[in-house]
Amino acid sequence: MLRIRKWTRHSMKAIPERILVLSILLVLGTPGAQGQNEIDLATLTVPQSRLVPGCALSASPTVSLGGNQIRGGLWAGLPRNPWTGVERSIVADIRESVAASPLLSDGPPLSRADLTRFRVQLAEDVEEAYAAIYTDAGTHLVTVHGVRFNSAPVPNPPQRGNSMSGGSVRMARGRTVVAVFGEGGQCFNAVAAYVREITVH
Numbered sequence: 001m002l003r004i005r006k007w008t009r010h011s012m013k014a015i016p017e018r019i020l021v022l023s024i025l026l027v028l029g030t031p032g033a034q035g036q037n038e039i040d041l042a043t044l045t046v047p048q049s050r051l052v053p054g055c056a057l058s059a060s061p062t063v064s065l066g067g068n069q070i071r072g073g074l075w076a077g078l079p080r081n082p083w084t085g086v087e088r089s090i091v092a093d094i095r096e097s098v099a100a101s102p103l104l105s106d107g108p109p110l111s112r113a114d115l116t117r118f119r120v121q122l123a124e125d126v127e128e129a130y131a132a133i134y135t136d137a138g139t140h141l142v143t144v145h146g147v148r149f150n151s152a153p154v155p156n157p158p159q160r161g162n163s164m165s166g167g168s169v170r171m172a173r174g175r176t177v178v179a180v181f182g183e184g185g186q187c188f189n190a191v192a193a194y195v196r197e198i199t200v201h
Contacts, residue, residue, distance in 0.1 A: 038148065038176060039146070039174070039178070039199060041128060041129075041130035041148060041176070042084055042130075043198055044082075044130055044132065044178060044195055045082050046132075046134070046144075046190070046191050046194045047194075050194050051187070051190050051191070052186045052190050054136055054187070055135070055136050055137075055142070055186065055187035055190060055191070056134060056135065057081055057132060057134055058074045058075065058133045058134065058141075059081075061074050061078075074133055074141065075133055076131075076143070077090070077093070078131055081132060081133050082130065082131065082133075082144075083130065083131045083132070084128065084129070084130045085128070086123075086126075086127075086128055089119075089120060089123075090131070091126050092121075092123045094130070094145045094146075094147055095122050095123065095126055095129065096119070097145050097179065097181070098145050098146075098157070098158070098170060098177045098178070098179040099147065099154065099155035099156065099157065100156045100159060101158070125149055126147055126148070126149055126150065127149065128148045129145070129147050130145065130146035130147075131143070131146075135187075136185055136187035140183055140187065140188075142182040142191045143180070143182065144180050144191060144195060145178070145181070146179075147176065147177050149176070149177070154176070154177050157170055167181070167183050167184045167188060169196070171196060171199040171200070172199075173199050173200070180195055
């Protein structure tokens, strides 16, 4: 015998709430709502297990070359390695390495102060930036730069003659651009392969 459910005032009143809950779950389940198309910049740091022997994050901005020789500047001015943040001067440097910069207007050469202000303005369209420096037995450097812009599409790569040349790869997904710089070799290949895996998937 077919049983017909009797709707009570309570059950009828609960319908909007059920629909509301279901709607929220559907919205939260969409890739756009969760930002699944964007990259968490912190995940760009390569786990040590994915690196080859002798390749590691640079633990210090300086390295001893033997004797009394010391090589400095390995972190390129970063306060820590890896670095993620919004400090405008650092963001401007990183952005300039992975994306084309606006052209300077014709006119007399800019003063040092004007040039500094122009470069800092490069950070205005950036939400967050990332940088990491790896060393291959303390001699060769592999640098990873990431920039998440405020909106898509992302800017074009830098023009020829800029940092995107030689042993470098550039990848983009959503509002994020990631580039790996180096001189080739196993350390570079390991870092680039991991970053590509994070960026593409």
